[in-house]
Amino acid sequence: MSLEVELKKSFGSFKLDVAFSAPDGVVTGLLGASGCGKSVTLRCIAGIETPDAGRIVLNGRTLFDREKGVNLSPQERHVGYLFQNYALFPNMTVEHNIAVGVRNRKQQKATAEKLIHALYLEDVQGKYPRQLSGGQQQRVALARILASEPEALLLDEPFSALDSYLKWQVEMELSQTLEDFSGPVLFVTHSREEVRRLCPQACVLSRGKSQVVQPVGELFQRPRTRSACLLSGCRNISRAAANGDGSVEALDWGVRLIPGRPLPEGLTHVGIPEGALRPASGPGPNRAECRVERVLEELSGETVVLLPAGNAQDARLLLALEQGGWAALCTPETLWVEFPPDALLLLEGD
């Protein structure tokens, strides 16, 4: 059983075109920059917005199917939606908010009490949402959703409204609650750290288009597209063209690279993680000479900003060094760097 989504919707020039499936009992991340259509996708699944085409099937139950003319109301879908701002009813107490979620009127009180206990809300059950901290508000919202016995959970950037020093605690509480949930969970975020910690698998969304669902480790270590590469935290990306002999021309850096493995069909970009790039002693294969633009002191070490000698654009290369690594290199004005072939990321499309 799972959630299968396939939908299209256009807003003026923006076109949403997503297709993925999320299995039961697993948190599936939807990762993308802001404005890529993540929230709209969730809204379409919940029934708040209507797609132009496609179908949505949850546990074999069709929620939406353009061709068959099926479009269940949000009330009939049994899909829990955790909003960014939690959307608690300001005129009701915590207890009342949770009771609203219970569909069976006779069990309202009993179910609400059970959830108040399960989510440690006893101390605040008589309070109003505005009297609660961000983390407590999220627990109330979650309790209210669980009270409605949803078959799937949609989490829309659940930590964006929290102070960063509170986040880790709320994140742990949320992941504990999610462990007990047996249906599919979709987790929307722009943060790769959150995806890495909370989701075993994820799907990248870029400019309204979804990419394949991948295990998170694979997604971050071997991103297949430019947007996935950017979201994995790698900032060294250059447009690329394949030469007939198996080598790649990195157009923005003006470097010829030999990956030593077959090139993908639709190669458009190459990338190299900052930590994988290495200082080199002089010319050689997979090496390039760069002018040093500046050195940035960071918490985890130093980042050297390099301008490749043959660069066409204003493209830069970032080289990560350990603390003191720059002094050890004797602070030169130009530097040769090596692109280890195994670390090269061969990217297909956006």
Added chain:
Amino acid sequence: MDWYPLFNSLRIAAVSTVLIFFLGILAAYYVARLPRVVKGILDVILTLPLVLPPTVVGYFLLRILGPRRPIGLWMLEMFDLRLTMVWYSAIFASAVVAFPLMYRTARGAFESFDMTLAYAAQTLGRSNSWIFWRVRMPYCKQGIIAGTVLAFARALGEYGATAMIAGYTPGRTATISTTVYQLWRTGDDAGAMRWVLVNLAISTAVLLAVNMLEKKDRRPRRAAAEEAR
């Protein structure tokens, strides 16, 4: 002193406020959901009585409710009911004139409503009418109360359209405002002054009540915010 004008004014204002309350909220709720062009046109029509001289409103009302006019004639024939020059004629006048105050304030309140609250309630399985009465209306309470009180105050002070459609018959259609004019016109300055003071007292009381309501509503919020901190 004959208190009939006070009694008449209050019942006219009360009945028209009740009418305006429901019609204004209904109009605000549905107009907000219409396509833009229709919305623009309807918005102008519904707000027009606010800026038109009350005499123009009175003229229009006489044109449709007068005994020889379509609605007036029909009501007279079907129910033997006169719509002009009786006490309740003034209800039409004050309702039309005060309607835009309710409509516009309610619409403003509805537009500031956080739609995610409605979406959340929908995904939790609650019906749209439940959402309207239990979430949207409480959320917009301030604006709706303000609109109701403003509409009541305006209805109480209506003169122009009322004078045209209900006229001034002592003990039958006289209201405070028409009485003030009548007394002043006939040279009874002291009598006019008495009714001016009555009117001032009521209006001041109404506005004071609004201010106190607002304060009462605000106080627990501030205390709560401090507690949360």
